Amino acid sequence: MSDVARRFVMEFERPLVDLEEKLESLKHLSVVEGAELAVEIAALEAEVDELRTTLYTSLTPWERVQISRHPERPHTDDYLADVFRDVIELHGDRLYGDDAAMFAGLASLGTRKVAVLGHRKGRNTTENVRYNFGSPHPEGFRKAERVMLLADRFGLPIVTFLDTAGAYPGLEDEDRGQAWAIASCLATLSRVRVPVVTVGIGEGGSGGALAIGFGDRLIMLENAYYSVISPEMCATILHKEPARAAEASGCLQLTAQDLERMGLADEVVPEPLGGAQRDPVTVMGAVGTAVARALDDLGALPADALIASRYERLRAIGEYSSE
Amino acid sequence: MSDVARRFVMEFERPLVDLEEKLESLKHLSVVEGAELAVEIAALEAEVDELRTTLYTSLTPWERVQISRHPERPHTDDYLADVFRDVIELHGDRLYGDDAAMFAGLASLGTRKVAVLGHRKGRNTTENVRYNFGSPHPEGFRKAERVMLLADRFGLPIVTFLDTAGAYPGLEDEDRGQAWAIASCLATLSRVRVPVVTVGIGEGGSGGALAIGFGDRLIMLENAYYSVISPEMCATILHKEPARAAEASGCLQLTAQDLERMGLADEVVPEPLGGAQRDPVTVMGAVGTAVARALDDLGALPADALIASRYERLRAIGEYSSE
């Protein structure tokens, strides 16, 4: 508890944190002033426990969005360090640039060699600037596509990690064909003759996530989201009020649970109370296990069956009636 | 003859042009002063005729290089206007830019639909600046490769026109991967499953020409050249004297005749005395006929045989011994 003050606090955690801080100062007092505060402390501890449980077991979609953005949440780089071995990053799109916001490389997962793609977010300002806060430029998507094709050529399964607020909406990005780069990724990802397993580990923002964000399996962390539009932008469009993002989060049905219910996510990996940042190693281990299991399943399929079933999977998405 | 003065004069034509000008002024005098100069004029005319024939029938390689660069020589745009119909230019590499130095498009040649690629040179300064004097940037080669793949997908034969001093040696061109763009063109051109007919119409400068400059047939205009390096650059490297380009031209064996002798060119299309600029329509007609004939021949081959023979054709190039 001594690190409460240093922890990054999400908006909705404020009442809990206030109570935790009060408890901590009481305990401090208790050390100094003797044991007469014990009863009060015990009561407060019970209150803190109850609030914590209530708060974290009844998370709203908007609260989950905040958890998905938590800076201490495990990011792609953490999975690369913890879940994979022998990681070799591959740089560049061979056309224009190398985009640090998009990781691409080769690695071992258990005894299996795979290609890994993932949006990258930093832990501090320097890293965040370097990774452009996880928002790729066209060259990031083109690098990803290049490595998809490399994986395809050499029969390496592709594992992708989603963690982006979206493709970067810059002026030069538009001029260099952000839409073209994403579209090309989508076409390529739909036709690679190797298994594709996608993991939503944090933010899954729109086309920038989708570019590496579908395949044969979609695994979502409990507090990851995946959405057609950011809640803030949705609220701006609907009400000209970004502050109504909480409401929009609910409407958009963007949580892992929503995706599972809609049949879009195949599996939801649970997180500890409060979010993956509370116990990254356990969460990352569970993700590694889930990915390996998915690859085991998919490895049994011949390539033709694999891409046929990937296509059918996509074709089945959508809700409409025939009059 | 009244346009002698306005004509672009190549260095080696100077003695002839001096004589022609003298003849012209004599004739002018003759009109004014009466017929007493007739004998002198007749003699001079004979001398001019002889010099013209001698000059143009014993062209040195360096003189041919100069003819190949003649600004009034028919350029890719002229062939597009005269030899093809229903030309639809296709712009852009879908990655970075649209390079005017490289034409790419679809067109009719007789009853046949083809894809056309060609370096572009201008007739005046404005055009030359627009076409970067015929030297493509990486995006030009990437556009050409895109259209090669388009032609491949839809079974359209590819006709290419070579007329470049070389790829542009600019700073940003290097940064954007000039070498990568050319290499990728080479790989693609080697494997497209459609006939590829290349016509050397002017300059064939190094890698920038080669990027669209090989295939199943190579047709060379009589005064076109094709070279591993420009004569000037070769002279600079060997002697630090660009002025020794004439000597280098001879050493490099870069003329159409040299290429035919070495088995690299399949056909040399003759030009009128003095060069194609003297009668562009006839020359372009002959090129059109030669291309159509080549396509007729190649059209008979199944695609597998076509690319196998293209590969064998390339594989056979080179001179070496086994000790």
Next chain:
Amino acid sequence: MPISDWFRAREQRRYTAPSEPPRGSESLADGVWVRCEGCKRTLYAGDLERGLGVCPSCGRHHQLTADQRIDMLCDPGSFDEIDGDLRSGDPLEFRSGKPYAEAIEAAQDNTGLPEAVLTGRALMGGLPVVVGVMDFRFIGASMGSVVGERIARAFESACDRRVPLVLAIASGGARMQEGMLSLMQMAKTAAAAARLADAGVPYVAILTDPTMGGVTASFATLADVIVAEPGARIGFAGPRLVERTIRRALPKGFQTAESLLGHGMIDLVVERGSLRETVIGLLVCLAAGGE
């Protein structure tokens, strides 16, 4: 048929048989007078209509309705709609802002269309094609399940029948009221486009004003040849978002067809008067090799 004859034929068809006005044609000809957003002049609606929605004064290419687009692209009477029975649901029961179910109903009433895209078989210059046209009036021609499904089926129909696909595209992007089901239509249509390309069947896209967001970033830009109308706004991120991101004014011409042509993203910018002819020319070329 030369384009001039065809225009004449079209005029005749339109003006000698006025008993049944084409579905949704009211948009441009709502009143007798309309205002051009390009030059701000007031135009006689009939003039604009006859000029295929191109302002006779400034040349601005106004949006066309789906029916007007079919009329200008396809051989007269050749369009045969497919999948016209598909209707959007309200899978998220989206209630924020205008309830989605109401928005659909209003769009249907306003346009006379079932959804933001019409797809069908048709002839263009006598060539059999599969054609799809989008109508921006229908919830900004955003891509929900029905748009995605009809587009995917159009790709599949072109693939199965081995006839070229022509799509006249306009869209504000994904349809957020369908949430992730909408986003995934991008992957679905892109996958269908990839299959068509692998089958070697031509696909020509006509990008019209505006083509933005998830549609640009999926099937719209996966065409073999991309043609755009003059002045059409084409991009991924909305211009206001870009402006907020870069914190300075956008340059003139940003995200226009002409600017993107310069940036190598599209093949051709073609005026509406030559569009049909150009597309037919492209189809004739691309279909020639398969013979």
Next chain:
Amino acid sequence: MPISDWFRAREQRRYTAPSEPPRGSESLADGVWVRCEGCKRTLYAGDLERGLGVCPSCGRHHQLTADQRIDMLCDPGSFDEIDGDLRSGDPLEFRSGKPYAEAIEAAQDNTGLPEAVLTGRALMGGLPVVVGVMDFRFIGASMGSVVGERIARAFESACDRRVPLVLAIASGGARMQEGMLSLMQMAKTAAAAARLADAGVPYVAILTDPTMGGVTASFATLADVIVAEPGARIGFAGPRLVERTIRRALPKGFQTAESLLGHGMIDLVVERGSLRETVIGLLVCLAAGGE
């Protein structure tokens, strides 16, 4: 075998069996002392040699001979040369400057090599590979008929045997003394590279200082993975020509491996000490899927 063990094994091999100095190893160890072009310091040649040609003072990666390169890349004793019998002709009877035939003879005498590239079968970390290494001392490792032929055959050998190809590349470009026969080697090697790629057999290129001109613009950059050594100059046009073209000074780092990494052109910049390990790691990955 970990790289440290391998270095030890290599040391032992070199120093316990000195009877036959490796072909061409004189270049770096010509005298007892050599001057580093990076830091201008005078180094003990043995130190430079033991450090794989990397300056212990400034880290500059000096050029290696073909034999040194084979030693540092391949498992000891595993290199088995192929096509070593090919010799250049003088097809153009090129006499301008130093006569070509004399230049070849001088290069052969100077290097002990038959041509600017050695190709062969080898093992890397126990994996069978086809390997090719270029030696800049041989007429600037320019690509004439023999270099093109040996490279093309290396691609074909890798393809036929379905084992990965590793090329350690250095070159000034095309060999102008062979004229168009030289230029066409670009197309020939690129075509061979395309076949290998289509066959799904891995090809890793190691770009070393310098890799320029026609070699960069053909097989060198068509690799599945492009690794470069630190500081290696890599490009198409020579820097002096670029400088003359743009009429201003070149920026620091222009055409270096590091700059090109930033421009997205190469996958990795790897120090020589880790190079073998990295390439083996890549081969293990790329070969894994085929199993």
